[in-house]
Amino acid sequence: MPLSLLSLQDATVRFGGRAVLDAVGLDVAEHEIVCVLGPSGSGKSTLLRAVAGLQPLSGGRVLLDGRDQTGVPAHRRGVGLMFQDHQLFPQRDVGGNVAFGPRMHGEAKGERAARVRELLELVGLPGAERRAVTSLSGGEQQRVALARALAPRPRLLMLDEPLGQLDRSLRERLVVELRGLFHELGTTVLAVTHDQGEAFALADRVVVMRDGRIAQSGTPLEVWQRPADEFVARFLGFDNVVAATVSGQAADTPWGKVPVPEGTPQGPAALLVRPAGVRLVKPAEGLRCTVAARTFRGTHVTVHLQPRDAPGLEAACALREAPGPGDEVGVAFDAAEVVVLMEPSARA
Amino acid sequence: MRLGLMALPVAFFAVFFAWPVAAIVARGLKVDGAWRFGRIVDVVAQSDIRHVLWFTTWQALASTALTLLIALPGAYVFARFDFPGKHVLRAVVTVPFVLPTVVVGTAFLALVGRGGLLDELWGVRLDTTVWAILLAHVFFNYAVVVRTVGGLWAQLDPRQEEAARMLGASPLRAWRGVTLPALAPAVAAAALMVFLFTFTSFGVVQILGGPAFSTLEVEIYRQTSEIFDLATAAVLTIVQFAAVGAILAVHAWTVRRRETALRLVDADSTARRPRGAGQWALLAGVLVTVAVLLVLPLAVLVRRSLDAPGFGYYRALAGEDGGTFLVPPIEAIGNSLRYALAATAIAVVIGSLAAAALTRRDAGRLVRGFDALLMLPLGVSAVTVGFGFLIALDEPPLDLRSSWILVPLAQALVGVPFVVRTMLPVLRAVDVRLREAAAVLGASPWRVWREVDLPMVRRALLVAAGFAFAVSLGEFGATVFIARPDSPTLPVAVARLLGRPGDLNYGQAMALSTILMVVCAVALLVLERLRTHRTGEF
Numbered sequence: 030m031p032l033s034l035l036s037l038q039d040a041t042v043r044f045g046g047r048a049v050l051d052a053v054g055l056d057v058a059e060h061e062i063v064c065v066l067g068p069s070g071s072g073k074s075t076l077l078r079a080v081a082g083l084q085p086l087s088g089g090r091v092l093l094d095g096r097d098q099t100g101v102p103a104h105r106r107g108v109g110l111m112f113q114d115h116q117l118f119p120q121r122d123v124g125g126n127v128a129f130g131p132r133m134h135g136e137a138k139g140e141r142a143a144r145v146r147e148l149l150e151l152v153g154l155p156g157a158e159r160r161a162v163t164s165l166s167g168g169e170q171q172r173v174a175l176a177r178a179l180a181p182r183p184r185l186l187m188l189d190e191p192l193g194q195l196d197r198s199l200r201e202r203l204v205v206e207l208r209g210l211f212h213e214l215g216t217t218v219l220a221v222t223h224d225q226g227e228a229f230a231l232a233d234r235v236v237v238m239r240d241g242r243i244a245q246s247g248t249p250l251e252v253w254q255r256p257a258d259e260f261v262a263r264f265l266g267f268d269n270v271v272a273a274t275v276s277g278q279a280a281d282t283p284w285g286k287v288p289v290p291e292g293t294p295q296g297p298a299a300l301l302v303r304p305a306g307v308r309l310v311k312p313a314e315g316l317r318c319t320v321a322a323r324t325f326r327g328t329h330v331t332v333h334l335q336p337r338d339a340p341g342l343e344a345a346c347a348l349r350e351a352p353g354p355g356d357e358v359g360v361a362f363d364a365a366e367v368v369v370l371m372e373p374s375a376r377a
Numbered sequence: 378m379r380l381g382l383m384a385l386p387v388a389f390f391a392v393f394f395a396w397p398v399a400a401i402v403a404r405g406l407k408v409d410g411a412w413r414f415g416r417i418v419d420v421v422a423q424s425d426i427r428h429v430l431w432f433t434t435w436q437a438l439a440s441t442a443l444t445l446l447i448a449l450p451g452a453y454v455f456a457r458f459d460f461p462g463k464h465v466l467r468a469v470v471t472v473p474f475v476l477p478t479v480v481v482g483t484a485f486l487a488l489v490g491r492g493g494l495l496d497e498l499w500g501v502r503l504d505t506t507v508w509a510i511l512l513a514h515v516f517f518n519y520a521v522v523v524r525t526v527g528g529l530w531a532q533l534d535p536r537q538e539e540a541a542r543m544l545g546a547s548p549l550r551a552w553r554g555v556t557l558p559a560l561a562p563a564v565a566a567a568a569l570m571v572f573l574f575t576f577t578s579f580g581v582v583q584i585l586g587g588p589a590f591s592t593l594e595v596e597i598y599r600q601t602s603e604i605f606d607l608a609t610a611a612v613l614t615i616v617q618f619a620a621v622g623a624i625l626a627v628h629a630w631t632v633r634r635r636e637t638a639l640r641l642v643d644a645d646s647t648a649r650r651p652r653g654a655g656q657w658a659l660l661a662g663v664l665v666t667v668a669v670l671l672v673l674p675l676a677v678l679v680r681r682s683l684d685a686p687g688f689g690y691y692r693a694l695a696g697e698d699g700g701t702f703l704v705p706p707i708e709a710i711g712n713s714l715r716y717a718l719a720a721t722a723i724a725v726v727i728g729s730l731a732a733a734a735l736t737r738r739d740a741g742r743l744v745r746g747f748d749a750l751l752m753l754p755l756g757v758s759a760v761t762v763g764f765g766f767l768i769a770l771d772e773p774p775l776d777l778r779s780s781w782i783l784v785p786l787a788q789a790l791v792g793v794p795f796v797v798r799t800m801l802p803v804l805r806a807v808d809v810r811l812r813e814a815a816a817v818l819g820a821s822p823w824r825v826w827r828e829v830d831l832p833m834v835r836r837a838l839l840v841a842a843g844f845a846f847a848v849s850l851g852e853f854g855a856t857v858f859i860a861r862p863d864s865p866t867l868p869v870a871v872a873r874l875l876g877r878p879g880d881l882n883y884g885q886a887m888a889l890s891t892i893l894m895v896v897c898a899v900a901l902l903v904l905e906r907l908r909t910h911r912t913g914e915f
Contacts, residue, residue, distance in 0.1 A: 083813050103816040104825075116814040120832045129828070133819035181819055 039089035064232030109183030124158030130181030306366020315359030397765025405611015448522035456530035477868030478580025720788035728796025759854025792845030
């Protein structure tokens with residue numbers, strides 16, 4: 030296995046008695062883009078701060094290029110951090126902000142100016158050197174913050190909610206740009222976000238965090254297709270999760286018998302049925318449900334269904350076929366869209 | 378690193394404050410090499426001393442309340458309203474603060490005393506009542522409240538209040554719920570300063586109090602210079618020291634409870650023209666208050682200095698002075714400026730280091746104690762500082778008696794708390810993540826301070842320097858003990874002239890005071906220029 034650029038070994042941070050980071054182990058290889066995904070309070074920002082040297086560890090180690098960083102102050106670690114709300118220096122112009130890092134590293138004035146020019150071109154703001162940071166739009170500030178973070182050529186670039194404050198269309202465009210840019214530059218990136226769309230679009234590998242621990246790690250496709258447990262599934266927006274008992278090719282659930290893929294381990298488990306696997310049929314032909322609400326999703330409609338005496342579930346429907354609220358429908362399940370989660374559900 | 382920052386301020390205070398105070402206390406309490414602590418009880422038990430203690434406390438409380446009542450609307454107007462001549466007016470309200478107490482006392486005597494302006498016009502005299510003292514205290518401390526509270530107020534984001542309005546709060550509720558809590562630490566800090574200044578008031582009470590009203594400070598001075606009873610003076614000093622220490626401890630504790638990182642915006646962006654009859658009336662009310670309370674006494678002072686035909690009093694200043702000084706009084710101007718510049722430099726260096734050390738949120742108990750210690754010279758009587766310098770710094774290894782630096786050192790001691798108090802709130806309000814952003818980009822802690830903190834606190838630093846300079850110029854209680862006869866400062870020269878009989882001396886004192894007032898006004902106007910013409914680059 031090649032040497033990791035960044036390696037966390039049992040990294041632990043405690044605030045008071047509470048472990049915000051709980052024995053986290055994580056490796057990031059050179060040129061890899063890793064996205065840490067988790068709800069707020071899951072410890073993902075603390076993870077970045079610990080790597081940056083802004084938050085001392087209560088236990089464990091952070092290694093960069095195989096070297097233990099314990100006792101190395103933030104300004105000597107050679108990592109970049111882009112803050113959530115950018116934290117541009119308000120009393121400096123755009124050029125002054127981007128040039129800050131190179132200046133701290135003692136680069137000559139001429140080189141600095143060239144570097145600033147090059148970076149501003151790279152992020153799509155050519156010639157913006159003399160502009161005041163207060164005059165920039167949110168997207169422009171984000172670009173300047175990125176240029177500033179890249180300017181000292183950090184061996185690892187960390188992004189804290191990089192697109193968090195931008196509006197949706199801009200976010201979707203920038204995330205594609207960012208991925209292209211990082212691949213072109215060969216930058217090693219560790220980003221954290223609470224937005225799964227952002228994580229899946231940006232990352233080579235996604236790490237889902239929960240309560241200071243890593244819940245799952247894998248490629249976006251792996252995580253999306255096979256959430257490790259109920260927490261990950263629900264965090265990714267899947268609400269059709271129930272406790273089940275698998276026997277043979279089917280599972281007993283509050284929704285009745287649900288077919289499961291071949292080779293599923295027998296016994297109690299948590300079951301996820303993706304909305305696409307919830308087919309609407311005639312009321313008499315399946316689980317009888319009432320349509321509680323409809324949510325328009327652009328390409329499809331999510332139908333919220335309420336069976337009698339069982340948890341509600343969601344179905345994805347084509348626009349034209351979606352029933353209206355109050356309609357009675359029947360539900361059948363598609364084995365291909367059923368995922369048995371690794372942990373048995375804590376919820377009954 | 379924090380200990381490194383603190384080393385210089387701590388050393389400074391140990392040598393130039395703790396040691397002289399210890400020396401004077403020993404001189405007073407030690408009889409034939411033995412400590413006589415029983416004297417404290419004896420002295421405080423005397424009924425006239427108890428009377429002094431009581432008067433000192435209640436007049437300080439009354440002065441503080443009256444100052445807040447009158448100056449808070451002024452702070453609001455200066456922070457939120459934009460009107461022609463605002464910058465000049467801001468300097469005008471600061472001038473009284475830097476005037477020597479002796480001059481202010483005399484100016485108020487000329488205004489409300491026998492034969493004064495009110496007496497001439499309506500036959501009203503206030504000099505035998507406590508009102509003269511209280512009004513003079515408001516005159517002095519108006520600027521403290523306007524500067525401390527108004528300075529922060531101007532930088533509070535008005536949108537916070539607007540957000541509260543949108544949530545259904547009435548203007549008053551919004552102010553009470555959003556702005557007031559943000560201002561509270563500044564109001565508390567200002568109130569504490571005013572209380573300390575009035576608690577240790579000297580010149581004003583000396584002149585306007587007559588035999589009826591005497592503060593602890595006046596009593597200490599009387600015991601020291603008139604009765605030569607050093608033991609009693611020392612005991613009174615200890616009592617004052619304890620009272621001030623207790624107040625400062627409470628203050629440090631309350632401030633720590635309430636400090637929050639505030640949303641600060643550019644002060645220039647928050648002020649706008651008054652709108653509606655109410656706001657115009659408020660502005661008019663503040664302007665009238667400033668005119669009657671602050672400008673009128675100064676106008677009377679200037680008029681008195683011009684009583685002799687053809688600037689007679691001013692011309693007399695340049696002449697040989699028949700014995701009051703070894704040099705013409707006019708030379709006091711140069712002395713004062715030189716001393717004040719040196720004192721400002723010392724105060725800014727020491728105060729900035731201390732403020733930087735105190736900024737850290739993880740500051741330990743030791744550092745917090747240091748915070749309170751820095752305020753002590755404000756509370757301890759200037760007379761004690763001056764007298765302590767005289768007796769403590771007159772022998773090897775530190776024989777500074779004949780050195781010019783002695784005066785700036787004493788003045789800097791009084792200036793440092795201003796620097797710390799002005800810098801600390803702003804330093805603490807700097808977003809800690811900006812510092813982290815700089816650190817991640819490769820800036821060492823020292824460079825972080827220089828690159829991030831300093832540009833943000835430059836305004837506060839200038840204000841602090843201005844305060845230190847003004848305080849040094851007007852410092853009287855300590856300087857009078859240690860200024861050499863051949864190089865008096867302006868306030869010392871004024872006091873000496875006042876102490877001698879005759880219209881010429883009185884007129885010369887008025888003329889010299891007017892010059893001091895002009896010097897201060899010019900210095901402050903320059904400062905105001907610097908404040909408004911700041912540019913983005915450091």
